[in-house]
Amino acid sequence: MTKQERATRTRQALIRSAAVVFEQHGYAQARLVLISAGAGVSTGALHFHFENKAAVAEAVVAEASRELRDLSAAIRHRTDTALQALVDSSHALVGRLREDPVSRAGFRLSCDGERAAAPDLRMEWHQRVRELLDEAAAAGTLADGISREDAAAATVAVTAGFEMLGRHDPEWLSPYRLTGFWQLLLPRLASAETFPRVDPSGTGAAPPTRGPALAGLVIGETESPADVTAGATAAAAEAT
Amino acid sequence: MTKQERATRTRQALIRSAAVVFEQHGYAQARLVLISAGAGVSTGALHFHFENKAAVAEAVVAEASRELRDLSAAIRHRTDTALQALVDSSHALVGRLREDPVSRAGFRLSCDGERAAAPDLRMEWHQRVRELLDEAAAAGTLADGISREDAAAATVAVTAGFEMLGRHDPEWLSPYRLTGFWQLLLPRLASAETFPRVDPSGTGAAPPTRGPALAGLVIGETESPADVTAGATAAAAEAT
Numbered sequence: 001m002t003k004q005e006r007a008t009r010t011r012q013a014l015i016r017s018a019a020v021v022f023e024q025h026g027y028a029q030a031r032l033v034l035i036s037a038g039a040g041v042s043t044g045a046l047h048f049h050f051e052n053k054a055a056v057a058e059a060v061v062a063e064a065s066r067e068l069r070d071l072s073a074a075i076r077h078r079t080d081t082a083l084q085a086l087v088d089s090s091h092a093l094v095g096r097l098r099e100d101p102v103s104r105a106g107f108r109l110s111c112d113g114e115r116a117a118a119p120d121l122r123m124e125w126h127q128r129v130r131e132l133l134d135e136a137a138a139a140g141t142l143a144d145g146i147s148r149e150d151a152a153a154a155t156v157a158v159t160a161g162f163e164m165l166g167r168h169d170p171e172w173l174s175p176y177r178l179t180g181f182w183q184l185l186l187p188r189l190a191s192a193e194t195f196p197r198v199d200p201s202g203t204g205a206a207p208p209t210r211g212p213a214l215a216g217l218v219i220g221e222t223e224s225p226a227d228v229t230a231g232a233t234a235a236a237a238e239a240t
Numbered sequence: 241m242t243k244q245e246r247a248t249r250t251r252q253a254l255i256r257s258a259a260v261v262f263e264q265h266g267y268a269q270a271r272l273v274l275i276s277a278g279a280g281v282s283t284g285a286l287h288f289h290f291e292n293k294a295a296v297a298e299a300v301v302a303e304a305s306r307e308l309r310d311l312s313a314a315i316r317h318r319t320d321t322a323l324q325a326l327v328d329s330s331h332a333l334v335g336r337l338r339e340d341p342v343s344r345a346g347f348r349l350s351c352d353g354e355r356a357a358a359p360d361l362r363m364e365w366h367q368r369v370r371e372l373l374d375e376a377a378a379a380g381t382l383a384d385g386i387s388r389e390d391a392a393a394a395t396v397a398v399t400a401g402f403e404m405l406g407r408h409d410p411e412w413l414s415p416y417r418l419t420g421f422w423q424l425l426l427p428r429l430a431s432a433e434t435f436p437r438v439d440p441s442g443t444g445a446a447p448p449t450r451g452p453a454l455a456g457l458v459i460g461e462t463e464s465p466a467d468v469t470a471g472a473t474a475a476a477a478e479a480t
Binding site for chain 2: 028122146147149150156160161164
């Protein structure tokens, strides 16, 4: 592994650890020593990559934003209709919120009043939903008389609601909840010819794993925040 | 005004001031001196009514819960169908989130991870939505083959999404956003005979003002958090 590769890995491990710590403690209470310990590096290594906590938070949001954009682009490439791409993108988003601390923390940091960090992930998602509905309308696959603005707003509000409700009860982030929403909405949204071709549960067109940038990280996919804290405590004890 | 009436007024003024302060500073950072000053009373008067900050927060949530229950009961009383009562109740909820700091703060305190306070307003709202959909099904006004569970989840998620998105952009709490959602969903939800009788923009069956318990408060309906802070600062200066 080259020095450059190692630096990239450390940076990504720090982003992931920061996401877990932000989620557990909130941005205001998150301590840099916990973030560096969670990534298995010193605070010196953290400061090599990030000037301060705000810079780490911005990197978390940027990573979540990149991931969401990449996922949606890959999905559009693999799906037949723009409406199916919309359904699949929403499933991919909810899936990331369910499984990926970086996406969860990115959304909270981006728009939750904890701090304002560009880019605003919910606005980016709204924009993407609008693009796909415009594409569906141009292709004639949208039902007549449907307001694209209302459809976009409902989609964005439902996913934002699932995100918020899912913080306290993960069942809100189950695939079947979102499938239920699309089962209600798709018969209104899709034209008669398109409707039978759109699967409300998604086609699984989303790439199943994270991109290579985050593969093989120090921190495992399933590590709990408690483990990170324990690790950080141990590391802090060693440092004294 | 009797002593009892004055005590009730002070308590309500404290609840309202607390809601404004919680909204502006967050629960953790909210100071009791700001809350009492915002209500135009001493911290001693605050402690006469509430043991500590947690007790004030619980009173805010309880007040928001009472208001929402009263509104929905009054609406059901005045509407023709359970589906119209559902639409009207959702408009009343979003209206309270738009205009009433107690409702806004109640929802944030109740379910936002800032602190856990019973009752959980979103669960209460979910319960109410389910009841109205069950009633609609029993009366035969629901379309065939509609999953009540999915319809309830979509309604609760959309209103939760509007609430969260509305924190940063109040347009999400505009009546037309919710009307747009019901315009999309009602043709799926209502039976063919019922659909023309349900107004997606609401019938205005909700009582327009707060109940007598909160009438004639010290703090005006439109007072901004900045005013409360200024008042509190002045009060704190006087106290020294």
